[in-house]
Amino acid sequence: MSAVIDTTGPAASQIPAKPQSHETVASLHSITKRYANGVTALDGLSLNLRRGEIVALLGPNGAGKSTAVKLMMGLSSPTSGNVRIFNADPRETTTRLRTGVMLQVGRAPEMLRVREHITIFRGYYPNPMPYADIVKAAGLEGIEDRFFGELSGGQKQRVLFGIALAGDPDLIFLDEPTVGLDIEARRSMWSQIRSLAARGKTVLLTTHYLEEADALAHRIIVINKGKVVCEGTPAEVKSMGTSGNFSADGASSTAQHGLKIIRCITTLTAQHLLAMPGVTSSETSGSLTLITSTQPEATLCEMLALDQTLNSLEVQSPLLEDAFLALTSDRN
Amino acid sequence: MSTATYTLPTAARPSSVRIFLTEIRYEVLRALRTRAFSLSAIGFPVMFYCLFGLLMNRNEDISAGVSVAKYLLGGYAVFGSLGAAIFGIGVGVALDRSAGWLELKQASPMPPLAYILSKCAMAVVFSLIIVSILTVLGITLGHVHLTVSEFAHIALFAAIGAIPFSCLGLAMAFLVPPASAGGIANMIYLPMSFLSGLWIPIRFLPHLLQTIAPIFPTYHLAQLMYGSLGAPMLGSTSSHWTGLLGFTLIMVGITWLAIRRSEQNS
Numbered sequence: 335m336s337a338v339i340d341t342t343g344p345a346a347s348q349i350p351a352k353p354q355s356h357e358t359v360a361s362l363h364s365i366t367k368r369y370a371n372g373v374t375a376l377d378g379l380s381l382n383l384r385r386g387e388i389v390a391l392l393g394p395n396g397a398g399k400s401t402a403v404k405l406m407m408g409l410s411s412p413t414s415g416n417v418r419i420f421n422a423d424p425r426e427t428t429t430r431l432r433t434g435v436m437l438q439v440g441r442a443p444e445m446l447r448v449r450e451h452i453t454i455f456r457g458y459y460p461n462p463m464p465y466a467d468i469v470k471a472a473g474l475e476g477i478e479d480r481f482f483g484e485l486s487g488g489q490k491q492r493v494l495f496g497i498a499l500a501g502d503p504d505l506i507f508l509d510e511p512t513v514g515l516d517i518e519a520r521r522s523m524w525s526q527i528r529s530l531a532a533r534g535k536t537v538l539l540t541t542h543y544l545e546e547a548d549a550l551a552h553r554i555i556v557i558n559k560g561k562v563v564c565e566g567t568p569a570e571v572k573s574m575g576t577s578g579n580f581s582a583d584g585a586s587s588t589a590q591h592g593l594k595i596i597r598c599i600t601t602l603t604a605q606h607l608l609a610m611p612g613v614t615s616s617e618t619s620g621s622l623t624l625i626t627s628t629q630p631e632a633t634l635c636e637m638l639a640l641d642q643t644l645n646s647l648e649v650q651s652p653l654l655e656d657a658f659l660a661l662t663s664d665r666n
Numbered sequence: 667m668s669t670a671t672y673t674l675p676t677a678a679r680p681s682s683v684r685i686f687l688t689e690i691r692y693e694v695l696r697a698l699r700t701r702a703f704s705l706s707a708i709g710f711p712v713m714f715y716c717l718f719g720l721l722m723n724r725n726e727d728i729s730a731g732v733s734v735a736k737y738l739l740g741g742y743a744v745f746g747s748l749g750a751a752i753f754g755i756g757v758g759v760a761l762d763r764s765a766g767w768l769e770l771k772q773a774s775p776m777p778p779l780a781y782i783l784s785k786c787a788m789a790v791v792f793s794l795i796i797v798s799i800l801t802v803l804g805i806t807l808g809h810v811h812l813t814v815s816e817f818a819h820i821a822l823f824a825a826i827g828a829i830p831f832s833c834l835g836l837a838m839a840f841l842v843p844p845a846s847a848g849g850i851a852n853m854i855y856l857p858m859s860f861l862s863g864l865w866i867p868i869r870f871l872p873h874l875l876q877t878i879a880p881i882f883p884t885y886h887l888a889q890l891m892y893g894s895l896g897a898p899m900l901g902s903t904s905s906h907w908t909g910l911l912g913f914t915l916i917m918v919g920i921t922w923l924a925i926r927r928s929e930q931n932s
Contacts, residue, residue, distance in 0.1 A: 441765035
């Protein structure tokens with residue numbers, strides 16, 4: 335029996351099942367947000383969140399992530415464009431009764447106990463999540479009677495997660511939810527987030543940990559300078575970023591799914607390498623050559639045949655990090 | 667399981683009254699537990715009253731039948747109210763704002779008024795605690811004779827006075843940079859108390875200062891206190907109520923504008 339579980343493995347369990355529903359729960363429609371100081375934070379941004387999906391919003395600092403999230407939470411209004419949450423205004427109390435929010439909070443009232451914080455927020459909702467379920471989901475066992483001010487950074491983060499769950503919301507905004515958590519706590523929060531999605535809840539996540547977006551999200555939306563740069567599954571985003579010829583509408587060519595990065599020390603020139611089958615780029619830094627190829631096996635066969643001295647060979651899948659940097663760099 | 671939940675929220679929304687009461691209860695509890703705040707908010711007026719009202723008291727009378735100890739009881743009750751509001755709300759809300767806690771509360775379905783009322787209620791509770799302690803000290807150590815009706819009046823005034831002071835605190839919280847809120851609170855607290863004659867009867871202040879005193883809510887509240895304690899009151903009762911009401915409205919207006927401005931920038 336355990337063998338059966340083993341076959342799924344840790345890697346497999348990290349890939350969430352795709353949500354079936356296409357029901358839109360939240361949408362930003364051609365939003366422009368200009369602040370009083372003249373800064374344009376969002377520039378014609380549109381995005382949709384569907385029921386039961388985990389969406390990660392990625393972007394460098396100042397890209398407009400938090401502005402987009404604030405608009406959806408009804409804390410700010412757009413200069414132009416339309417924000418709809420559950421087909422209603424995000425500022426309506428009836429909308430807020432169905433959303434949960436976890437923000438980066440520097441300091442919550444310190445002289446209230448964890449239990450009291452949860453109780454206060456549960457009191458705002460008609461059908462809150464049972465107290466015991468919140469404690470379990472947020473991992474608050476054993477710290478319920480501690481004052482917020484006495485908690486470690488990771489524990490505080492978990493209390494804020496518990497507060498976001500208090501109303502048993504259908505749409506949850508999580509701003510950098512796992513900052514300050516150790517690996518174990520982070521994994522356990524990930525599994526909680528996945529089980530929320532499995533229950534049909536929609537989760538919008540902003541994060542700096544690309545690994546987190548990769549492991550958790552059904553869909554990644556990369557934004558930069560107030561615009562959507564690309565969106566798609568983590569695998570699609572990775573290939574778009576590394577191929578160098580992504581398209582913003584999310585249509586990535588399937589040929590690029592086998593994309594690999596080859597690192598080695600070789601005497602072959604860039605000119606030579608680029609002529610090989612599948613090679614999309616070649617770069618030399620120091621003695622090391624970096625090649626991206628959509629047909630790594632064919633490329634390698636030819637390289638090994640032509641260069642007997644080739645050594646220090648490494649082949650790897652592109653990382654989300656590489657894609658992210660490529661997609662948000664100024665060139666694009 | 668959750669389909670039923672989706673259709674219900676409007677019908678089964680928790681009563682605002684219950685939310686207000688919970689918010690108030692925990693805000694008072696939080697403030698009392700925060701020793702750095704509760705000890706200084708209560709300790710300052712108590713210490714000042716002990717020094718100037720009791721220790722340095724040579725059993726003189728301010729007017730017929732009103733001893734210095736009794737007169738200053740009114741002044742320091744106002745001083746205590748102002749301190750609780752200006753530090754508890756002016757500084758407290760500024761910190762909530764800068765830490766992002768206020769934003770989290772705003773994003774929740776909590777009625778925004780619940781937050782504001784809980785802060786005002788906290789200031790009212792502290793005002794009542796302070797006026798009670800001062801009264802006990804005055805009676806036991808300062809030979810103050812106080813009728814039940816006199817105490818009821820000063821307690822009521824201290825509680826009502828906490829409201830314009832709370833509005834001042836709110837205006838401050840939304841106007842000043844949070845990092846300097848503490849310093850600015852002191853710059854309002856101490857000069858305003860002195861200039862309103864809370865420490866030294868206003869008639870001993872220079873004439874110019876006497877003429878500007880009516881711009882301060884503390885002046886009006888102190889005059890109402892003195893009047894109810896049997897000491898001579900400058901100006902009419904109605905002028906003081908008008909003064910307090912006017913100040914409250916101005917502060918509410920400033921707060922409203924400041925919130926509007928910060929919303930537009932957010």
